[in-house]
Amino acid sequence: MIFSIGDIMVDAYFRLPSLLTPRTDTVGRVDLVPGGSAANFAVWVARQGAPAAFIGRVGNDFLAEALRADLAAEGVRAYLARDEELGTGRVGVVVSEGGERDMICDRRANTRLCMADIPEDDLRELGTWLHVSGYALFEEEPREAARRAMDIALEAGIPVSVDPASYGFIRDIGVDRFLRLCRGAQVFLPNRDEAMALTDMSDPDDMLLALADVFPVVALKLGADGSAGLDRTGLGCYGGCSTGHSRGRFGSHSAGRSVGRSYGGSIVHASPVQVEAVDTNGAGDAFDAGFVVEYSSGGGLEAALMRGNAMGARVAAMHGAR
């Protein structure tokens, strides 16, 4: 069973008409849909027919009941802790007429996910994979909880993947601290901005080689350009390779390249699936779900990137994250 841990939200989409009529009603469209990066991941895992479980925290309110029912309907095994004080997390997405979006994130109960919320025995006994959404690493308590879940998984031999979720967060807490939080992760799933924030590089291949110095498998999401990845587990060096290089954070540009080469495993580029993108929100979560389902079933890097691209494109071509 593929577990994910992190945020669960209700997304409220407000589609702003070109003219708001002041002091009275403006007729328009407001969509309320289930969301949250880690919950989206779990749903996309389940929709591919793989067993999925989700660990998160909601409030004691009607939104929580709606989210619980939704996960059940999607076939996701839900471990939802109930916070008696903070409401269920919600995001307001304001969509202007040109399609531009502004997000107002109100994380609420998500900020209090804690160690006691982890179903330790079930994770150990049922888990085949653990996916951590970077949003779970934002605040102190959820960070400890996510780290605890990762440690349980690692002790039990369950592979862990991390999606860093936000380059702003990496900037805020610093690269070294962020990487320490991710220690032990086998698969790392950044987008371009997050990889740039981590490496101070901009070329996808350079970024992959640099990140592969830290993570055995890296899949880099490149939006409309598809994705690229590097897997150095083929040499059986997961758990620590000796390269003869000193382990600086990322080393210089050329050091990154030579370190990557010495690990073996070559960079794989996966072309995007051509779609007309209407809303790329959530494409990254769906990509992660596609990648993890394929990779965890032994599909290999290229097949995993391709499945990730197909799932990401599917979400980019529709309104909403699911």
Ligand SMILES: Nc1ncnc2c1ncn2[C@@H]1O[C@H](COP(=O)(O)OP(=O)(O)OP(=O)(O)O)[C@@H](O)[C@H]1O
């Ligand atoms: N316009 C597009 N056309 C085709 N595929 C796309 C498009 N946008 C995204 N994808 C697919 O979805 C994947 C993830 O998208 P993206 O790189 O935007 O991730 P992200 O920034 O993490 O997304 P999110 O906003 O959900 O966090 C891409 O790697 C690609 O496979």
Ligand SMILES: [Mg+2]
């Ligand atoms: Mg993302």
